[in-house]
Amino acid sequence: AKHFSYITYHDSLTSIWDNLIIDNTSNAILTNILNEIITMLNHSISVKDNNTGLLMRMTGIILSKITQRDVIKTNLDNIFSLVHSEYKNEKVNGDIDPSSIDFALRCGVAEAFGFGSRNNIDVVIDKVNSMFKSEVTVKPVTGFASFFMSAKAPELSDEIVSSLIAIIGSIAFHSTPETLRSRIKSNFTSHLDTYLDIEKGKKK
DSSP: OTTOOHHHHHHHHHHHHHHHSOTTOOHHHHHHHHHHHHHHHHHHHHHTOTTHHHHHHHHHHHHHHOOOHHHHHHHHHHHHHHHOTTEETTEEETTSOOOOOOHHHHHHHHHHHHHHTTTTHHHHHHHHHHHHTOEEEOOOOOGGGGGGSOOSOOOOOHHHHHHHHHHHHHHHHTSOHHHIIIIIHHHHHHHHHHHHHHHHHHHO
16 A cells, blocks of 8 residues: 555546546547536535546546537537636636645646647637737726725636646647647747746746
8 A cells, every 4th residue: 555656546446437437438528427427526626635636637528528618618618617716718807815735736626637748739829819819807996095006907716827827738748749839839828928028027
């Protein structure tokens, strides 16, 4: 028992799950399975157990086999919202404190997107691009306090940007070199530059 490794265990189960979910399974069946797993994923995140990463992978594998664009995008939204409660449907509630998530959970979300992109990379990339452009809404400040508020439009929090950058890395990991050259660079270079600017600003 002392030699047990969750990483090896989850890798093995991921491979088994990938082989069990055949490519020709109907979208209806896959969606039903996906709903059940997301329910388990929500519970896993809330109790902070060791199954979250595996469930994220399982979710991504199912998404990679689904062919309906709207189903894929809706569920990517749902997964992201599970860890960033201030985010929903490409809108961010700027009045809620940004969710501070740990490294393992951020990697789990990234893996869900990465696995999901294997057969649907254009759909996933399009969704991530839209998420980077999410509208940040805040309640207007009135009265005397409004004189001290910045006129600058609210921006995505560092927490959300960091998660999206991790997602880009996972998509790249699950992509071929040809895909990286033709899609990743053209779509995400500007986002990476923005992230690097943020990091540089923190160090000043």
